[in-house]
Amino acid sequence: MLSNDLTRSLFDGDDDEERADEAAAASGPASAAPAADLPAGTLALLRQWVAAGWLRRLDGALAALLAELDPEAPPALLLCAAALAHLEGHGHTGLDLRELMTQPSRLLAWPTEGLAAWDAAWDGAWQGTGATASLVALQQQLTRSATVRATETAPDTGQPLVLEGEMLYLRRYWHHERAVAQAVRQRCGEEPAQALEPGALAQARAWLDRLFPPREWVDWQKAACALALRGRLTVITGGPGTGKTYTAARLLALLLAQAPDPTQLRVALAAPTGKAAARLKQAIDSALGQLEAGLDGLLDLRELTERIGAARTLHALLGARPDRRAFRHDARHPLELDVLIVDEASMVHLEMMAAVLAALPPGARLVLLGDKDQLASVEAGAVLGDLCRDAVAGRYDAATRAHLAASAGVQLPAEYADDAGPRLAQHTVMLRESRRFGGAIGQLAQAVNAGDRAAVQALLATRAQAEDPAIRALQGGQPEALLSLACAGRDGAPGGYGAYVALLKDRPAPGGGEPVQRAHEDWVRRVLTAFDRFRLLCAVRDGAWGTEALNRAVPQALARLGLRPQGEWYVGRPVMVTRNDPALGVFNGDIGMVLPGARSEALRAWFLDGETLRSVGVGRLAHVETAFAMTVHKSQGSEFWHTVLVLPEQAGSLLSRELVYTGITRAREAFTLVTARAGALEEAVQQPTRRVSGLLRMLDPGAARPGDSLP
Numbered sequence: 001m002l003s004n005d006l007t008r009s010l011f012d013g014d015d016d017e018e019r020a021d022e023a024a025a026a027s028g029p030a031s032a033a034p035a036a037d038l039p040a041g042t043l044a045l046l047r048q049w050v051a052a053g054w055l056r057r058l059d060g061a062l063a064a065l066l067a068e069l070d071p072e073a074p075p076a077l078l079l080c081a082a083a084l085a086h087l088e089g090h091g092h093t094g095l096d097l098r099e100l101m102t103q104p105s106r107l108l109a110w111p112t113e114g115l116a117a118w119d120a121a122w123d124g125a126w127q128g129t130g131a132t133a134s135l136v137a138l139q140q141q142l143t144r145s146a147t148v149r150a151t152e153t154a155p156d157t158g159q160p161l162v163l164e165g166e167m168l169y170l171r172r173y174w175h176h177e178r179a180v181a182q183a184v185r186q187r188c189g190e191e192p193a194q195a196l197e198p199g200a201l202a203q204a205r206a207w208l209d210r211l212f213p214p215r216e217w218v219d220w221q222k223a224a225c226a227l228a229l230r231g232r233l234t235v236i237t238g239g240p241g242t243g244k245t246y247t248a249a250r251l252l253a254l255l256l257a258q259a260p261d262p263t264q265l266r267v268a269l270a271a272p273t274g275k276a277a278a279r280l281k282q283a284i285d286s287a288l289g290q291l292e293a294g295l296d297g298l299l300d301l302r303e304l305t306e307r308i309g310a311a312r313t314l315h316a317l318l319g320a321r322p323d324r325r326a327f328r329h330d331a332r333h334p335l336e337l338d339v340l341i342v343d344e345a346s347m348v349h350l351e352m353m354a355a356v357l358a359a360l361p362p363g364a365r366l367v368l369l370g371d372k373d374q375l376a377s378v379e380a381g382a383v384l385g386d387l388c389r390d391a392v393a394g395r396y397d398a399a400t401r402a403h404l405a406a407s408a409g410v411q412l413p414a415e416y417a418d419d420a421g422p423r424l425a426q427h428t429v430m431l432r433e434s435r436r437f438g439g440a441i442g443q444l445a446q447a448v449n450a451g452d453r454a455a456v457q458a459l460l461a462t463r464a465q466a467e468d469p470a471i472r473a474l475q476g477g478q479p480e481a482l483l484s485l486a487c488a489g490r491d492g493a494p495g496g497y498g499a500y501v502a503l504l505k506d507r508p509a510p511g512g513g514e515p516v517q518r519a520h521e522d523w524v525r526r527v528l529t530a531f532d533r534f535r536l537l538c539a540v541r542d543g544a545w546g547t548e549a550l551n552r553a554v555p556q557a558l559a560r561l562g563l564r565p566q567g568e569w570y571v572g573r574p575v576m577v578t579r580n581d582p583a584l585g586v587f588n589g590d591i592g593m594v595l596p597g598a599r600s601e602a603l604r605a606w607f608l609d610g611e612t613l614r615s616v617g618v619g620r621l622a623h624v625e626t627a628f629a630m631t632v633h634k635s636q637g638s639e640f641w642h643t644v645l646v647l648p649e650q651a652g653s654l655l656s657r658e659l660v661y662t663g664i665t666r667a668r669e670a671f672t673l674v675t676a677r678a679g680a681l682e683e684a685v686q687q688p689t690r691r692v693s694g695l696l697r698m699l700d701p702g703a704a705r706p707g708d709s710l711p
């Protein structure tokens, strides 16, 4: 059946337009000129919507494909299919049918004209069917088609769409969401968790008291470690600097202390990007080092640090293979691990989370660290956000509260108690106190996160009055002002990219021998470190305030300071890898700098992962882009001494609260906001992102309707 292969591939590639072309070509006349027996009217309408820019070509192509597979496909199915594909493009994993029927404007976020066209088409879809539009009637219409699988009743014959309750899925996303739900349920235990046996409990208590000095208020870090002892999945969320890695390091010490044979404890550290993995390793090593010093040799944490080795990207950990979608490690070839710590889990998309859960042996512990309020992955799904739905409220049941009291001496206030709390809540902890982010930048991030427009405005105004060097806002600015900022920084935060450009001329004389090699590597490190202090982050790629225009303009501006941006490859070109290339050891999101090698003028891209420096000849790098300006999405997992967030005139739903929050929290010491239009920040703050998924419903039927999973 053409459908199965094509539909599987339809959402498997990297390039939507490419996929649309394939689908259009393969579905032949259905998409070009519908045959008379196809629901041509609906398809023609969809083509108009594609032309109007409300749908992608891919969205129309999916409907055309279904019409070809099932010439009897009702118009409502074709409309749902196009909407489903469209929503996938916006990060939703499925289509909430009830919401589509009652509030299409909330789901589709189209212009008024588009919504009117949708309403008319939807009403038209029911005319002549003999049915009145209702959720049940829609479900019946959908499942009557051979292209839709109703999970409860129909056998799997490779139908492109799957209906589960009120959610319609693309086959692939249904599989991933179901796999994640099943694995999470298993890891959280179907029944209330068993208490630790008395010996283990006493030992845990002694160690937890040693690792966390007594406090007068709830020690959520200690609570997180205590919960992790009991379960195979622990989700630790918190804003920047709340001690997620600090807690994870203490958890490792605790697990080492509890292990029957500490020398055999197998631990791996991973993150979605190379940069985030390197930061995780650094933070864990430093936390374990400090801890070791305070433990009087009770635990050999140095040996553990060495044994853990480098933190890896999830792709590398799972064994990504060139040209293969499947990883080397899966349920049949599991990772040989006892503990896996994954940082920056908000960036882990649904498919990757499914792969991680599949490859981890059932007995191993998975600890997810991340900030639930950050932007979700570019790809569909908001797994961490979904998993953390109850993180703020806590919702700990009696068994959990008793466990925390007995194992950690943590007495939870009543506001966090809920005897009907779901299983997952018993495995989730939110860290609530930031140690690194208390100043003006932290306050701004908090106000943005709370959607508090007035507080954001007041904060920017008072900080400007106080001439606080940490925060500056240039509203309604000109691109020239931005370029000058990029070159030289600003008062209170000098430097900009000029600082690394100044270092380019310090290259040691090329040559052979170890001293030259070492001097060269030192220079490369200094250049990379200087570059990493400053970054321009954009909301969008296109337009005068997008990454593409800035990546053309900034090197030209830097030419005044000595950069020579000639040709594709030039000394001092910062690059970001845009596709995983396991054979080369470079992964999507890695950032490097083009510089000559130690011996010759041949240019290489140099990457710094923590302490490790590596390089690749530029001729071998097929998928990179210039990285003076990067999208906020791509910046996740990184921090810069001075971060500049650039908001364009218009960016529709892209300009969200999460985007601004994520941008601000990339700044360590200085943050500059540049907005093309006054008011853009305030609008973004009031626009939280919403991603529909059915994960919570699958995890806990009856607890939440699918579309309720996010605000």
Ligand SMILES: Nc1ncnc2c1ncn2[C@@H]1O[C@H](COP(=O)(O)OP(=O)(O)OP(=O)(O)O)[C@@H](O)[C@H]1O
Binding pocket: 221, 238, 239, 240, 241, 242, 243, 244, 245, 246, 247, 283, 435, 436
């Ligand atoms: N309980 C604590 N006592 C003392 N210092 C702490 C404690 N918790 C965290 N810190 C310190 O606060 C800083 C931030 O901690 P950490 O890096 O673990 O936070 P994080 O939440 O992982 O941050 P990020 O946003 O970078 O992921 C570190 O310097 C850490 O040593």
